[in-house]
């Protein structure tokens with residue numbers, strides 16, 4: 485029998501079964517007898533598992549390993565990457581675009597997976613096809629984001645590739661124009677070039693605008709070294725394609741593409757649009773609960789709704805990163821659980837003061853936590869800055885072309901790190917030490933007593949604190 489609109493069907497309903505929705509549902513019910521429905525329109529695991537983080541990193545890791553081998557005497561002549569083997573390993577990481585494993589996980593932790601596209605239909609009420617679900621405690625929006633479509637003449641008619649085509653690629657285009665200068669564009673240009681495509685990248689500004697300028701410069705140089713034709717501050721004006729064809733995700737979508745950039749035509753086999761993403765709120769029924777957009781507080785409660793609606797992940801608009809979205813989801817889930825158990829939202833510490841962490845998996849990599857120098861200065865912080873070479877024994881042993889930069893931003897009045905950016909090979913795995921120092925606000929004098937082992941890349945920490953002490957003595 486169908487439930488009436490007032491009769492709860494579940495304690496918690498989560499719309500969107502990506503990594504964020506999965507975490508929100510799990511944390512809202514774990515350790516209790518509460519029930520949760522996770523509504524998913526496509527694949528449980530979301531964009532991240534099937535068309536974003538996992539496949540993109542599966543394509544990038546072989547390129548990084550080959551790059552390392554090319555700079556390690558004794559490993560012999562490096563053959564080009566075996567494209568079929570790389571794509572097959574990528575397919576293994578996406579489970580062949582089959583979500584049975586993720587569904588089994590969800591059901592195993594007591595979550596009911598509901599297939600279909602969900603829509604809000606009033607307070608605590610969600611419609612999926614001919615089913616009406618009603619939440620006793622909370623509804624969580626975790627619908628992710630969708631690609632932005634830049635208003636470039638002829639672009640839509642050319643059936644361009646989006647990030648789904650680039651990550652789920654089944655054939656490597658001979659040549660491709662990547663439009664955009666963010667993380668998707670830089671990473672995709674890296675794996676496309678490594679797999680043999682001739683890549684042109686056109687960005688309307690500089691690269692990686694939200695990172696320290698030194699990081700963007702190093703990534704730009706890395707792309708140029710890999711043969712990518714990088715065009716910055718470019719005006720992509722017009723796109724024309726011969727015989728566009730809907731050949732399917734990851735296949736070349738028709739004939740040659742001619743793109744006019746700064747008045748000059750560039751002809752390629754494919755064009756990839758990577759110009760940002762926006763929250764997926766289309767046809768979500770926000771208007772049925774009096775909203776036209778989603779804005780959240782530090783405990784992921786949606787503003788303008790009386791305590792039952794939460795949002796986390798890309799749709800919440802704060803960050804567009806899996807790990808940060810999952811952090812929001814854990815907070816939302818804990819708040820929902822705490823309130824359901826008779827507690828208060830304020831029993832749970834919110835995300836407001838948590839630093840952003842991110843890694844750009846280019847060659848070289850960029851790993852960053854907290855804020856940049858420019859952001860610190862804009863916030864009125866009295867900044868001390870350390871910028872040193874990444875060369876220590878551990879990095880030099882790791883590869884012959886070791887190099888890079890560490891930039892540390894110190895709040896001079898509080899004497900703590902507020903931002904760290906690492907640029908170089910393998911820096912992704914160095915980031916968490918920086919994250920602990922920034923998130924835990926470790927006083928700089930205490931960092932001096934965190935002795936890095938020799939000979940590891942972590943010795944950069946010693947160099948950072950030494951440099952800071954040197955600067956202070958000089959003042």
Ligand SMILES: Cc1cc2nc3c(=O)[nH]c(=O)nc-3n(C[C@H](O)[C@H](O)[C@H](O)COP(=O)(O)OP(=O)(O)OC[C@H]3O[C@@H](n4cnc5c(N)ncnc54)[C@H](O)[C@@H]3O)c2cc1C
Pocket residue numbers: 499500501502503504505523524525526527528529530531532533535536537538540541600601602603626627628629647651668764767768796797798799803804805806807808809
């Ligand atoms: C190419 C690429 C590479 C990336 N690499 C990284 C990386 O290395 N590291 C990182 O941290 N981040 C990365 N990101 C960002 C990351 O993918 C997102 O931040 C992350 O997927 C957000 O998770 P989410 O659960 O909020 O959304 P999603 O993963 O998008 O999941 C949302 C889910 O909701 C479903 N849905 C949407 N609307 C409805 C509806 N109305 N009803 C039912 N279901 C619905 C969708 O089908 C989807 O499955 C990358 C992004 C891209 C594009």
Ligand SMILES: NC(=O)c1ccc[n+]([C@@H]2O[C@H](COP(=O)([O-])OP(=O)(O)OC[C@H]3O[C@@H](n4cnc5c(N)ncnc54)[C@H](O)[C@@H]3O)[C@@H](O)[C@H]2O)c1
Pocket residue numbers: 634635636663664665666667668669671686687688689690691692693718720758759760761803804805842843844845
């Ligand atoms: N390694 C990772 O963690 C990872 C990897 C990929 C994506 N992501 C996330 O996914 C999100 C989306 O990434 P993204 O790169 O699509 O977006 P983005 O917002 O980071 O970058 C968009 C880029 O497109 C450029 N652009 C916009 N319009 C243009 C136009 N008409 N012509 C030329 N350039 C134009 C912008 O100047 C900018 O450089 C990011 O927020 C990122 O955090 C993370």
